[in-house]
């Protein structure tokens with residue numbers, strides 16, 4: 001008889017680690033494993049803001065999937081998923097389709113626009129390698145245009161960032177480090193470049209530790225960032241945000257939106273019910289209504305019963321969910337009981353450029369400065385270790401050993 005077929009769609013943190021665990025835990029004869037991904041590489045989503053600011057080589061952010069996944073054990077399908085048909089147990093691809101016995105949906109996120117006029121059409125978004133690279137090319141092209149005299153409008157040099165969640169703040173800090181280099185390359189006076197951040201909430205990084213918020217805000221303001229907090233973006237044009245009740249226009253040659261994320265659009269388009277942009281997964285990480293479909297990573301919320309709210313949705317939780325997902329797939333194959341996901345929060349660390357960071361670890365221990373930055377490198381390297389062993393740390397890691 002045919003072996004059960006497990007199809008994993010999306011090779012981000014959640015999909016890569018689930019596949020990796022399945023190859024470690026399942027015998028060959030127990031199941032066929034198929035991993036579907038848009039590209040033949042996996043990328044570090046958590047480094048995309050560096051690509052967008054031009055402060056990292058994009059190739060360093062990419063990992064060839066065949067370098068870290070055993071392709072003798074896992075059948076790779078490099079194609080784009082256009083629809084999931086859970087009733088028919090099929091996945092529709094741009095160039096074909098696949099049937100499954102068990103499906104893991106790990107298609108990740110897209111940037112949410114909340115229906116704000118102009119954001120979808122005009123703002124740059126940090127979503128994947130390609131559009132992050134395009135952001136940096138655009139920034140540099142504004143500098144070239146200005147330097148060549150093609151424009152004498154100083155606002156062409158402005159970099160405007162909407163939203164100061166972790167993505168916005170980490171990106172800001174990289175931009176702050178890149179601007180002096182661009183100014184010297186194109187012989188432009190640094191004082192002509194404004195870096196402006198607009199945030200609707202009363203502070204940057206809403207909900208984060210107050211002392212660390214203060215540290216980050218002061219650090220970035222000292223390096224020239226202009227903060228417009230408590231200011232809601234109402235509309236986006238190709239070269240501005242319209243903000244606040246008085247509809248003030250803030251002009252800039254580069255307009256980037258980091259206002260929030262939601263599940264990959266394929267999920268909603270395939271009929272899965274969304275709550276605040278994501279599917280409410282069951283405790284065992286399965287989608288509601290379908291006993292053979294798992295919904296993990298940025299596609300879903302998982303309920304934290306102890307605190308009566310969803311667990312944080314980030315790379316850390318995606319990696320942990322992969323363990324539970326793989327174990328539960330094994331349980332289903334063996335007719336055993338599934339286990340509930342419990343998130344073990346190891347803390348949050350956000351970089352403020354290459355030499356600085358802020359974070360909380362071990363519940364409420366605060367870190368900032370070089371120590372926090374070191375911790376960020378440790379976290380990044382730990383993931384590289386999980387997915388590709390020590391070899392991958394040496395190749396792509398953030399700490400140089402020699």
Ligand code: FAD
Nearest residue numbers: 010011012013014038045046080081108297298314315316
């Ligand atoms: P993703 O990482 O988004 O992966 C989805 C995968 O699916 C990609 O490989 C993509 O190519 C593929 N895919 C998408 N659509 C299709 C399709 N239609 N067909 C086939 N394949 C498809 N979290 C942290 O915990 N720590 C951090 O420091 C951190 N930093 C971040 C920095 C930035 C700039 C951003 C944007 C996010 C950051 N996050 C961080 C959040 C974290 O990156 C996400 O929560 C995490 O990437 C979610 O993992 P995932 O596997 O669900 O999805």
Ligand code: NAD
Nearest residue numbers: 163164165166167168199200201232233259260313349350
């Ligand atoms: P987010 O939802 O965390 O932040 C979006 C920000 O945009 C919020 O502060 C929000 O108030 C603001 N905003 C929304 N609408 C607005 C409007 N109309 N006008 C002005 N401001 C507006 O989104 P994110 O920063 O993209 O992060 C997404 C996820 O990735 C989060 O779970 C985050 O924790 C995670 N992440 C983690 C790290 C890290 O741990 N180092 C880094 C980046 C992202």
